[in-house]
Amino acid sequence: MTEQTGAAVNTLARQLVKDLVPYASARSSMSGGAVWLNANENALAPAYQLDGTFNRYPSCQPKAVINAYAAYAGVAPEQVLVSRGADEGIELLIRSFCEPNSDSITICPPTYGMYAISAQSNQTAINKVLLLNSEKLDLDGIFATSPKLVFICSPNNPTGDLIPRDQIVAVLEHFKGKALVVVDEAYIEFAPEASVVPLLSRYSHLVILRTLSKAFGLAGLRCGFTLASPEVINALKKMIAPYPIAEPVAQIAAQALSVPGIAQMQQSVTTINALRSDFIKLAGSLPGVQRVWPSNANYVLLQVADAADCVSALINADILIRNQSSQLGLTQVVRVSIGSADEMQRLATALQQYFLTYQQTKREHA
């Protein structure tokens, strides 16, 4: 394409597209380095096998996967939608329930970035009601909004906090007949007792997002789930692509959701939760770390004096962590995903070294 035709194509794009700042995923912004602790993936990755041929179009909603996830989550198959990651669930919800240029969603920053990006790409306004002390919902603030969808992330990314169940119930009660309440449980396997699945039978406007990307160690698979009343699921099915789940994805998802697959996932959760406790202890003892959030997921948020400096010092040690300081309601914070024991050891050494040097430099300049 010549430079001129490229420019012409750019002018043809919708204004919305010209204005959109795409989501800077951990993988798109940085993928060098040897130790990846910046995308909340699971380093203890299981290996899977594929078999068969792939000449036929796949099922839109493969029964083996739907039935296995329904059994795992404790819901009926009619309450489950499988999609290309939980991200597609977010997008489908917004496209199915929000009229462009008139409806809005409510989100509670600091939180996962894709709710806002998907809303913007559907020309949907965003009400931002900050978490209180970055851990509890501001109920009065949320009740002052009139959205079609309320997004609550629990455990919340990037803080790791669980949103108290009585607050979620209060939001559900308030928005009965007015809006859907979407609880994003992408990390729920790290704190399974906190799931709000038991509330699904009481509230037909409750929607729960799940994924195989985190505890199941399958971020590369792109497979997520929406749990909701059959009415919500049927609305989403009208909007989903005809073949969203590739046959290899369906085969691997079914293996991950088998009895041994789930046992393997639970074992890796036990290991990660223990590594997380060790890391929280270590982080609390580092002189340059001002706050350590109490995590219920596979990552920990740390308040430091200079987040950008900390991230780049770790890059020099071949370790990627994520600067979350641009999040509304947070300043100078880094998010560290929990990796393998070996990776956490390397991280501990690099952080100790960094803060030692940082303290020395500070003393020299004092």
Ligand SMILES: Cc1ncc(COP(=O)(O)O)c(C=O)c1O
């Ligand atoms: C809170 C939250 N929800 C949803 C997702 C997206 O998950 P998936 O990989 O299934 O699209 C992520 C990914 O990081 C996340 O942190």
